[in-house]
Amino acid sequence: MRMLMKVGMPHEPFNTLVRKGKADATLRRILADIKPEAAYFTEINGQRTAILIVDVKEPSRIPSLAEPFFLQFNADCKFHPVMLQEDLSKAGLAKLGKKWK
Numbered sequence: 561m562r563m564l565m566k567v568g569m570p571h572e573p574f575n576t577l578v579r580k581g582k583a584d585a586t587l588r589r590i591l592a593d594i595k596p597e598a599a600y601f602t603e604i605n606g607q608r609t610a611i612l613i614v615d616v617k618e619p620s621r622i623p624s625l626a627e628p629f630f631l632q633f634n635a636d637c638k639f640h641p642v643m644l645q646e647d648l649s650k651a652g653l654a655k656l657g658k659k660w661k
Contacts, residue, residue, distance in 0.1 A: 562614075563616045564611065564639070565612040565639055566637070566639075567612065567635050568609050569608040569609070570635070573634060574608055590632065593628065594614060596614050599611075599613075622639065
């Protein structure tokens, strides 16, 4: 299942890793390991945030995606199922609309 993974990284320890020149290498190592479909970086509520699209074939994969961020950055990780327009087309919206009008 395709998931949006939102990773909020607090200022510490990230600031310390930036000052030591290790933040970029650590992020690259994590991303190389988890292999997201896409990775975007932004600020949300004043916190460095990564927005990743990951494939979660089974729930037991979630710790392997989140733990590197927990352990390296004290990050908060949230997972949200997402779908492409093609996936939404398979949902039967017209049928659901008739059923729930």
